[in-house]
Amino acid sequence: MQPRTLYDKLWDDHVVHVEPDGTTLLYIDRHLVHEVTSPQAFEGLRINGRKLWRVASVLATPDHNVPTSDRAAGIADPVSRTQVETLDANCRDFGLTEFAMDDRRQGIVHVIGPEQGFTQPGVTLVCGDSHTSTHGAFAALAFGIGTSEVEHVMATQCLWQKKSKAMLVRVDGELPPGVTAKDIVLAVIGRIGTAGGTGHAIEFGGSAIRALSMEGRMTLCNMAIEAGARAGLVAVDERTIEYMRGRPGAPAGENWERAVAYWRTLTSDEGAAFDAIVELDATAIRPQVTWGTSPEMVTGIDGRVPDPAEAPNPVKQADWTRALQYMGLKAHTPITEIAVDKVFIGSCTNSRIEDLRAAAEVARWGLRNGRKVAAGVRQALVVPGSGLVKAEAEAEGLDQVFIEAGFEWRDPGCSMCLAMNADRLEPGERCASTSNRNFEGRQGQGGRTHLVSPAMAAAAAMFGHFVDVREVMR
């Protein structure tokens, strides 16, 4: 048999039917549902008198609109409240499993899927959310879909898809201390651009990727979509299998052994052909900070805001000029001289336990050295990705470290990643954020976002401006 990529294997195992032009009916094993992209899908099912094909394939939770403080008081914004209540009602009517707002397992869809063992190696997993690429960290074929497709999967358990091309991003070498998965993926996007992976599924490989924890791999795959790829992938190894062990949704008994044997086959074969290969040297990656309004507008912490006059082409030049204007930045400004008004640690990119530990370590360092959240920083939020992450962090005392250092410790949800709830930037405010998108208005109209790792965000909070976390922690 011809050597196959991991993507080929996942694809082949889910083909139900192929049309002459290659359009394929692909079987979907798992479906995550949240309140924003599902109401119109349920409405469509009702109008057409359709049922769900497989109720057990769905896990639902509200995350985008939920408040992150004083949850007992309910949702103040009536429009947000309606949307969350609509999800509750739809899940009740259609008999779906939902972790509602008051459930301790509630959280961001992309955090709770893996946490529950709902996400598994070898499955196809979809969600009406572009960051579904996150789950590819488990060698699952996972991608975001629109609401019509949400309805389609609910009604048929399938999707019509064209096979993508396969890209390999190989990162070899040891990451320097203080440099994280977030920095790897920002460096990749800086290299290939936000459309660099369009039409591809990106498999991340190489020794630096194998050395990452599952949390780190999720961060990496989460942002594959920011490189234009609908899906990110990491091959199964012992770390993947260890992560799965004992999760509520993980296979049990005899099934466990069978599943593990299958999972071990989920790697690209020796000699498998990729349509594109990108190579990065991990030892050369520095902590990354975005300076513009697209994740590809990124540089190292020791860099400067670029000069649009030096842009590679006229379209980019216009983009950079507009971005600097929106961001209120001057060309050539050293990144370390950029002061921040707010800090956000959270989102499906960086709200897992490891992320919170990394941020807390910087906060602890601050406390030991007489530093707290800097006076110029109006608000520094820490928003765990799920109720279970929150509980784990509290058991480790991380909440106390954050609170003592001047951070606010919140309840789980998307929060200031996209500001659909009350957590947002005011016009002109500048934020060090661990989320994944720095688009205009993403964190609140007129808000200015700089994407960084959790440790870099915590360090920016302690100093009031960006600093090189490698120097701080030395």
Add this chain to the structure above:
Amino acid sequence: MQPFTRLDGLVAPLDRANVDTDAIIPKQFLKSIKRTGFGPNAFDEWRYLDHGEPGMDNSKRPLNPDFVLNQSRYQGASVLLARENFGCGSSREHAPWALEDYGFRAIIAPSFADIFYNNCFKNGLLPIVLPAEVVEQLFRETDAAEGYRLLIDLEAQTVATPDGDVFAFEVDAERKHRLLHGLDDIGITLRFTDQIKAYEARRKQEAPWLFA
């Protein structure tokens, strides 16, 4: 879904790259539980001078005179001319809903983000990829001639300019068929019920834990 066959439409240019779905329809409008009514809030943050929230009377809001779609010469446009990587970012189908509700039926760009491209077809909106230099030419011609229109023929897979230039574009046979006839995807798929059940039966043998 309304079918798409031929369109003779006024062209409006949006001259920026990487237009993301957050810009096409800002998040506060995603709180709606309906599929319609997003048009007045398409490009809300660029289009109006004030901050938009759901439930506002949009006809009373101050328009941004610098935003291209507000110029009188582009009123009634049904073809949107755009730059590379159009529709990147969030998967929200509210973006094609907003564009369609605004009145667009086709979007021409050198490239589209995958999810957005896919979502367009579900909503009777035709995304057309043309080479960057052709798009450049169309931008120039749109700018030069008020009332500039393009003739788009999905059956023939062509875009024709008033000067008689005809550009061919690619589209998947399946997607084309469905769009031409305005077919409902779910209805088509349910015709494959037997195949889906056969797949499930086989998969249950191979990987029983997935169905446990």
